[in-house]
Amino acid sequence: MFAAGTDTTYTVLDWAMTQLLRHPNAMKKLQDEVRCLASDKTKLTEEDLVQMHYLKAVVKETLRLHPPIPLLVPRESTQDVKLMGYYDIAAGTPVIINAWAIGRDPKSWDQPEEFIPERFMSSSIDFKGQDFQLIPFGAGRRGCPGTVFATAIIELVLANIVHQFDWALPGGVTGQDLDMSESAGLTSHRKVPLLAVASPKE
Numbered sequence: 001m002f003a004a005g006t007d008t009t010y011t012v013l014d015w016a017m018t019q020l021l022r023h024p025n026a027m028k029k030l031q032d033e034v035r036c037l038a039s040d041k042t043k044l045t046e047e048d049l050v051q052m053h054y055l056k057a058v059v060k061e062t063l064r065l066h067p068p069i070p071l072l073v074p075r076e077s078t079q080d081v082k083l084m085g086y087y088d089i090a091a092g093t094p095v096i097i098n099a100w101a102i103g104r105d106p107k108s109w110d111q112p113e114e115f116i117p118e119r120f121m122s123s124s125i126d127f128k129g130q131d132f133q134l135i136p137f138g139a140g141r142r143g144c145p146g147t148v149f150a151t152a153i154i155e156l157v158l159a160n161i162v163h164q165f166d167w168a169l170p171g172g173v174t175g176q177d178l179d180m181s182e183s184a185g186l187t188s189h190r191k192v193p194l195l196a197v198a199s200p201k202e
């Protein structure tokens with residue numbers, strides 16, 4: 001529970017902030033939404049997030065490009081299966097699902113390598129396991145039981161930090177200079193830690 005729940009959640013926040021710093025227009029749009037809908041508050045709660053559709057789109061887009069468990073959890077077929085009419089998977093075969101590649105598949109996504117949260121503003125695609133082009137939490141009976149909790153935490157933290165602070169990269173670094181390398185392993189972190197400077201909003 002601790003391993004599955006902490007590493008993953010902070011990794012998504014790390015990538016979300018990385019993408020927002022690389023895309024100042026998206027950062028501004030998110031800050032405008034959050035600051036407009038919660039202008040009189042200093043600390044946002046879950047109820048404040050309900051109308052924040054761009055915030056939810058930013059989180060979905062981050063999970064599409066950077067699923068923190070890129071190959072999900074390895075499974076084993078319990079019986080012989082014929083998949084899509086022509087793949088024979090024998091009982092006992094280990095099955096690895098590449099959610100990272102699925103999230104960047106050009107057959108499912110326009111400009112798959114680009115960070116475009118707007119793609120989710122007019123789409124019903126969600127990560128709850130019904131839409132197989134977006135499965136950062138897996139799907140089916142053994143899909144992640146922490147999905148709702150994780151997304152609530154991610155949205156809450158992200159909304160609060162962009163509400164309270166303006167963000168910049170230190171030392172004249174531009175968003176396009178940011179190293180986007182991913183670490184190898186069960187979870188996929190930034191290889192180089194993200195350094196960002198927070199200043200209280202004006």
Ligand code: HEM
Binds near residue numbers: 008012068136141150
């Ligand atoms: C962004 C955050 C998270 C992501 C992307 C994520 C992703 C996943 C994935 C891909 C699986 C395997 C699903 C499969 O094989 O189909 C999984 C399993 C699991 N997750 Fe998460 N998870 C996240 C957060 C959490 C949190 C916050 C908790 C608990 C508080 C949690 C608890 C678990 C547990 C217990 C399992 C094992 C379920 C089983 O095997 O039956 N996860 N998660």
